[in-house]
Amino acid sequence: MDKKESQPEGSQEEGAKVAEQNTPKGRSLLRSSALVGIMTMLSRVLGLARDVVVANYFGAGSSADAFFVAFKIPNFLRRLFAEGAFSQAFVPVLSEYRSLKDLSAVKGLVDRVAGSLGLVLVFITALGVLGAPVLAAIFAPGFYMNDPLRYSLAVEMLRFTFPYLLLISLTAFAGSILNSYERFAVPAFTPVLLNLSLIGAAIWMQPLFDQPVMALALGVLIAGSVQLLFQIPFLWRIQLLPSPKLGFDHEGVKRIMTLMVPALFGVSVSQINLLLDTLLASFLQTGSVSWLYYSDRLAELPLGVFGIAIATVILPSLSRKHAEKSTDHFSRTLNWAMRMVLLIGMPAAMALLVLAEPLIATLFHYGEMADRDVMMAAMSLRAYACGLMAFMLIKVLAPGYFSRQDTKTPVRIGIYAMVVNMVLNLLLIGPLDHVGLALATTLSAFLNAGLLLHGLIKEGVFSWQAGWLKWLVRLVVANAAMIAFLLLFAGNPEQWLAFDLWQRISQMAVLVAGGGFIYLLVLLLLGMRLRDLRH
Template sequence: MSSHHPLRSVLKIGSNTMLSRLLGFARDVILARLFGAGVIADAFFVAFRIPNLFRRLFGEGAFSQSFVPVLGEYRATRSVEETRAFVADVAGWLTLTLAVVTIVGILGASAVVYAIAPGFADSPDKFHLTVELLRITFPYLFFISLVALAGGVLNTYGRFTVPAFTPVFLNLSIIAAAVFWAPHLQQPAIAVAWGVFIGGVLQLLFQLPALRQVGHLRWPRLRRRDPGVGKVLRLMGPAAFGASVAQINLFLNTILASLVGANVVSYLYYSDRLVEFPLGVFGVALGTVVLPLLSRQAAERSPQFPKTLDWALRLTWLIGLPATVGLLILAQPLLISLFRYGAYTAEDAWQSTLSLIGYGLGILPIIAARVLAPAFYAHQNTRTPVRFGMISVAVNMGISLILAWPLQQLGLAIATSCAALVNAFLLWRRLRRDGLYQPQPGWPMLLLKSAGLAMVIGMVLLLLRGNTALWLSLSLWERLLRVLSLTLLAATLYLAGAWWLGIHELRDWYRQRPPRA
C-alpha cells in the first residue's frame, strides 16, 4: 500500500458521517417524543423506509458498486472528454429511470404499502396515513439517487468530504420540520414527511458545486453509443440485489413485523437506528474508501490487492468487535438515554432493547460484507455477490418465519444477523478459493489478543452500567453524561490495552503506516 494511508480517508469520511449520525440521533429523539412507538410512528417509519429501499436499488448501493469501477477504468484509459461524456450519459439514463419509478410509486402508493406492510390493512387509519405519507416521501428516492451519482463521481476523484457531509442536510430538514412546523398541523407526521422531501432536494443542491470543481457538472444525456453505459447497466442489475441484501432483509422483517404484533415496526426502527451508528460511521466509510482503491488495484493487476483487503478486514475486526460488545451491554441505557421522553415509554425502551441485542450480533458480519463485496465489484463481478445475497435472504426468511411469532422483534433481529453472517462467510470463502484474498501473517495472535481485551472491557461495562431503575431516575443530561463517560472509558481502556498487548495494527494505523506483514 502507498505511503498515503487510506485510513486518513476512512477517518475523514467517518468524522463527517459521525456528525450526520449525531444529528440523526437528535432527529430520532425528537421523533420519539413526537410519535412514541404507536400508530403514527409505525406509519411514518414505513413511509420513510420504502424510498430508502429503492434508494439502495437505484442509488448509492447498487449504483456505486457498478458505476465506480467503470468510471475508474475510464479515468485510467480514456480522455477527459470521453470520461465526462460517459458520466453525462449514465446520468441521463439514471434520471429517466428514477422519474418513471417515482411517478409509479406515487400513483401506486396504496399497493406498495400493502405489499410492504400488509398487517397495516387491519387498521384502516394506519394504512391510509402510511399511504398519504408515502406519496410525500417517495420523491426522496429521485433526489437521493442523483446524490449517489454525484457522490460516486466525487469519491472516484478522491473528494470524500462532501459526499460524507451531505446527509447532514436531511437530518437538519427533518428536525426543522418536526420542531417548527409539526406543532401547527393536526397531523404532525405530514410535516416530517415534507422534511424528508426537502432534505433530498438540499442534499442534491449541496453536491453541485463540488461536481463543478471536478469538471462533471453537465446536463444528463440519453445516449447508448458509449459502451461504458451498457456495462454499467449490465452490472447494476445484479449489483442492485447484492448491495441491497441488508435492506431487503430489513424489509422482509418489516412485513412480518406488521403481522406479528403491535408497535413491533417501531421497536425495530429505534434499535436499528442505534446499530446504524457504527455501521454508518465506520462500515460505510471503510466501504467507500475500499471500493475505488480495490478497483484501481484490480485494473492495474497490483499485488497489493490482497494486502489491501486484509488490511480492511483487520480494521473491521478491531473496530467492530468492541463496538458489538459495547452496544450489547449498553443497549437499554442507550435507548433510555436517547428516546425515553414524551410518548416513548419505559416499556417501549425495553422492547426495543430486545431487537437491539439481536441486531447488534450482526455488526461484524455486516461490516465485513461491505468490505468483501467490493473485492468482487472491483473485478466487475456482480453475479457472485448476488448468488450469496439470495442465499442470505432465504436464510433470513427461514429463521424469521421460525422465530417471529414466539420472539417477535428479537426473533426478527436475530434472523437479520444470522443472514448477514452467512453472506459474509460465503463471500470470504469464495475470495479465498479464487485466490483473490490470502490472509497475511499475524491473524491468530490478533484474534486472541483482541478477543481477550474485548472480554475485559465487557466486564468493566457490566460492573459500571447500573440497573434500569437508576437510568430511569436520571435526567436527560445525567443520562447522556453517564453514557458518554462509559463509552469514553471503554474506548480508552481498549486502546490502552491494545497498545500494551502489542497489537501492531493499531500502532501502525495511528502512525499512518501500512500494516506490518
C-alpha cells in the same frame, strides 16, 4: 455514439496523469477512512438527535409506525438502486475510465449516465407516487388488513416521501463521482442535511398540519432537494458537472446496466432482510415496527461510521488495483479492511450488547416513549448487535467482487442468505416476536459474509497475511477488559429508566469514555501501534 468517446483517449500513462491531477496528494486509506468516518459520525450523531426528536414528538405509536413505513420504502429503494446496485456498478467502470482514458471520455460517460439514470428515476418516481396505495399494502400488509387509519396515513405520507428516491439517487450519483476522485468528505457530510431538515420539520412544521406527523414527510422531500444542490459546486470544481444526455447505447452505460441487474440483490441483501422484518412486524403488536427501527438505528451507527466508510474508500482503490492487475495489492487492501472492521466492530458490538437498555433510554426515553418501549427495543438491539461484525464484513467484502466487475457471485450468495433469512423469520417470529426478526437478519448476515469470504479465497484474489493470530488475540483481550469495566459500572435498566436527562448523559459519557480508554490502553499495552493500522 461519438467515435471519440468509443475509443481510448490516450495511453494508460496519460490517463493516470489526468487522474493524478484530480486526486489529493498522499492520501492513505487510513486517512481517507478516518475523514469519511468523522463526517459520517457527525451525520449519525445528528441522525440520533433526529430520532430523539421524533421519539419525543411521536413516540412508538400509530403515526410513528406509519411514517417509518412511508420513509422506509423510498429509503430502501435508494439503498438498493442508488447506494447499492448503481454505485457498485458505476464506480468500477468510472475508475477504469479514469485510469485508462482522458477527462473528456470520463465526462462523456458521466453525461450519459446522468441522462439515462435521470430518465429511469423520473419514470419510477411517477409510478411510485401514483401507486402509493399498492406500495403501502405490499410493504406493510398488516396495516392494510388490520388498521385502515395507519394504512391511509402511510399512503398519504408516501406521496410526499417517494420523490425523495429521485433526488437522493441523483445525490448518490454525484457522490459516487466525488468518491472516485477521492473527494470523500462531501458525500459523507451530505446526510447531515437530511437530519437537520427532519429535526426542523418535527419542531417547527408539525403544528401546521392536522396530522402533525405529515411534517416529517414534507421534511424528507425538502432534504432531498437540499442534498442534491449541495454537491453541484464540488462536481463543477473537478470539471465533472453533468450535462445530462441520453446514452443507453453508450459502451460504458451498457456495462453499468449489465453490472447493475444482478447487483440489485448482491450488495443490498441486508436491506431486503430489514424490509422483510418491517413487513412481518406490521402483523405484530403496535410498536413493533418502531422498536425495530430504533434498535436498527443504533446498530447502524458503527456500521455507517466505520463499515461503510471503509467500504467507500476501498472500492475505488480496489477497482484501480484490478485495472492495473496488481493482485498482491488487491489482497493486502482487503486484509487491511477486514482488520479495521474487527478493530472497530468488535468493541462496538460488545458495547451494544452490554449497554442496550442504557443506550435506548438515554437517546429515546422522553415524551411519548414509554418504559416498555425501551425494554422491547433493547431486546431487538441485542439481536442486531450480535450480527454487527457480519454486517460490516459484508460491506468490505462485497467490493472485492464489484471492483472486479463480478456481480453474479454476490447475487448467488445474496439469494442464499435471503432464503435463509426468510425461513428463519418464519421459525423465530412465533417464539420471539420482533426479536426473532432481528435475530434472523443477524444469522443470515453471518452466512452472507462467510460465503463472500470463501469465494474470494477460492478465486485466489484474497489470501491471509501474516499477523492475523496476534491481531485477534489483542482484540479479544482488549474487549474482555472493556466488557468487565462496562458490566461493573453500567448499573441496572431500572436505574436508567429513573434517571433524568443529565444523569443519563453524564453516566453514558463516563461509560463510553471509560470503556474506550480501557480498550485502547490494553491494545497499547499488548504492543499495538499506529503503524499497525496503516495500509
